[in-house]
Every structure is written in structure tokens, then in C-alpha cells.
Amino acid sequence: MTKAKALVITGNGTNCETEAAHACKLGGFDEARIAHIAELLTGEVSLDDYHFLNLTGGFLDGDDLGSAKAQANRLRYATVEGKEERLVDQITRFIADGKLILGVCNGFQLLVKMGMLPALGGNYLNQTATLTYNECGRFQDRWCYLKVDPASPSLYTRGIEGGVYLPVRHGEGKFLVDDAKTLEAIEAKHLTCLKYSGKDYAAPTMEFPENPNGSLNAIAGICDETGRVMGLMPHPEAFVHRTQHPRWTREELPEEGAGLIFFKNAAKYVKENF
Numbered sequence: 001m002t003k004a005k006a007l008v009i010t011g012n013g014t015n016c017e018t019e020a021a022h023a024c025k026l027g028g029f030d031e032a033r034i035a036h037i038a039e040l041l042t043g044e045v046s047l048d049d050y051h052f053l054n055l056t057g058g059f060l061d062g063d064d065l066g067s068a069k070a071q072a073n074r075l076r077y078a079t080v081e082g083k084e085e086r087l088v089d090q091i092t093r094f095i096a097d098g099k100l101i102l103g104v105c106n107g108f109q110l111l112v113k114m115g116m117l118p119a120l121g122g123n124y125l126n127q128t129a130t131l132t133y134n135e136c137g138r139f140q141d142r143w144c145y146l147k148v149d150p151a152s153p154s155l156y157t158r159g160i161e162g163g164v165y166l167p168v169r170h171g172e173g174k175f176l177v178d179d180a181k182t183l184e185a186i187e188a189k190h191l192t193c194l195k196y197s198g199k200d201y202a203a204p205t206m207e208f209p210e211n212p213n214g215s216l217n218a219i220a221g222i223c224d225e226t227g228r229v230m231g232l233m234p235h236p237e238a239f240v241h242r243t244q245h246p247r248w249t250r251e252e253l254p255e256e257g258a259g260l261i262f263f264k265n266a267a268k269y270v271k272e273n274f
């Protein structure tokens with residue numbers, strides 16, 4: 001059987017790579033390689049050798065020019081040393097090959113600013129959305145209830161009943177789109193797979209602090225039409241074990257944290273399809 005291989009990109013200011021790689025291993029990947037972005041640009045590491053690409057959280061380029069904007073340009077226009085291709089060509093081939101990409105927080109900002117989400121009509125290089133400053137004007141570090149859309153094509157949220165409780169920590173998490181048509185399309189296609197909600201996961205909310213950033217339609221995460229590319233502001237890799245929960249000493253909790261399902265679903269998909 002094929003070895004399920006995950007790749008986590010680090011460098012230029014990411015800070016969640018160890019947790020992301022740990023979550024991949026716990027979720028069932030046989031290998032989780034942390035590679036510096038320079039290793040991809042020099043051609044030492046190629047996306048072609050992996051199944052699951054993780055773009056992690058952090059402060060890429062110090063959030064200068066807006067979070068992840070500089071890295072988005074770097075990944076879109078930089079060529080791979082000694083090759084006729086840009087790194088972005090490797091990424092679009094990766095998607096065309098049926099592989100998986102998960103962008104968390106700064107990684108979500110990166111995917112959106114590269115144009116890879118929501119990628120309506122399968123156009124992965126056309127920016128139609130953004131993530132900008134939280135409505136409250138401050139960095140938010142808190143845990144949020146996230147309602148899952150069961151009709152969403154996202155493979156990562158499969159099997160989640162109701163919703164998940166996960167931490168957010170960001171200054172630029174307010175999701176916006178370019179026009180009403182984009183919003184209508186992503187809602188109609190159920191690409192808006194995760195929304196901030198109350199504790200009962202009953203309905204999306206625009207109320208602060210349940211919705212920590214004022215995101216349009218309470219959107220916390222979206223996927224593309226294939227369901228294989230997903231980005232979200234909350235951090236699933238930061239809740240893979242009971243002890244990461246803020247009230248773990250006071251509440252009866254299962255051993256497994258609610259975020260692990262994202263990585264388990266990814267590993268399962270790779271094992272079934274490659």
C-alpha cells in the first residue's frame with residue numbers, strides 16, 4: 001500500500017509546524033515532513049512526492065502588507081531553481097492530481113490571497129476573497145464554537161456532528177468577498193463549511209465574542225468545490241488531545257481532541273485513493 005505522506009511548510013514566520021506535523025502523524029499519516037520553503041524553491045523537496053500539503057499558522061513576513069500577502073506573491077511568482085516551472089505550477093498540479101491542501105489561520109490567509117480558495121469554477125489563481133482586520137480592532141485569542149455544514153463537500157469535516165470547539169488566535173480573521181455573486185455562489189455550493197456559532201451549534205452568529213472577528217456570514221472556514229482544499233481560521237492541530245482543552249481538569253472529556261478528525265479524514269482519504 002502507498003505510504004501516506006504529509007508535508008508541512010515552514011519558514012518566513014510560520015509557528016505551528018511542529019503541531020501540524022504531530023497532528024498528521026496522530027491522524028494516521030505514515031510520514032509528516034517539515035520542509036523549509038527554501039527547500040521547495042531550490043527543488044530539494046518536491047510537492048510531487050507528497051499527498052497532503054499543510055500551510056500552517058504564524059506571522060509570515062511579520063504580517064507586513066497584510067497577513068500572508070508577501071508569501072502569496074512569493075509562492076505565485078517564484079520559480080523552482082533549475083526547473084522551467086514556478087512553485088505555483090507544482091501546487092496546481094498537486095490539486096489536479098487529486099491531492100489535499102489544508103490551510104490553517106495564516107495558511108488560510110495564504111490560500112485565499114493566492115486565489116486558491118474559494119476557487120470557484122476550479123480557477124485556483126483568481127483572488128475573490130480576503131481575510132482582514134478583526135472587526136473589534138484587536139487580536140483575538142479564544143476558543144470558539146464552530147457549526148459544520150453537513151452538506152459541504154469538505155472531506156475534512158466528514159463525520160462531525162453539529163460542530164467543533166477549537167481555538168482561534170489572530171488579528172486578521174474577518175472573511176470578506178469581492179461581491180455579492182461570490183458570496184451567493186459559495187453559500188449555494190456549501191463551500192462555507194465552518195461558521196462561528198453559539199455553544200449549541202444551532203445557528204451562525206455575528207455576535208462578539210462568539211464570532212471573534214465579524215466575519216461575513218460568520219464564515220470561519222471554506223473549501224473548494226472538490227472538498228480537498230480547505231482553509232480555516234481556527235486551529236484543529238491545537239486540539240488533538242484532551243489536555244489542550246481549556247477546562248480539561250474540570251470536565252469529562254474524551255482522550256482525543258476534536259481537531260484530530262480533520263487529520264484523520266485526510267489520512268483516510270489518502271489511503272483510500274492513492
Ligand SMILES: NC(=O)CC[C@H](N)C(=O)O
Pocket residue numbers: 056057058059060063067104105106107169170171172173
Ligand atoms: N495564528 C495565526 O496564524 C495568525 C495569523 C495572522 N498573523 C493574524 O494575526 O491574523
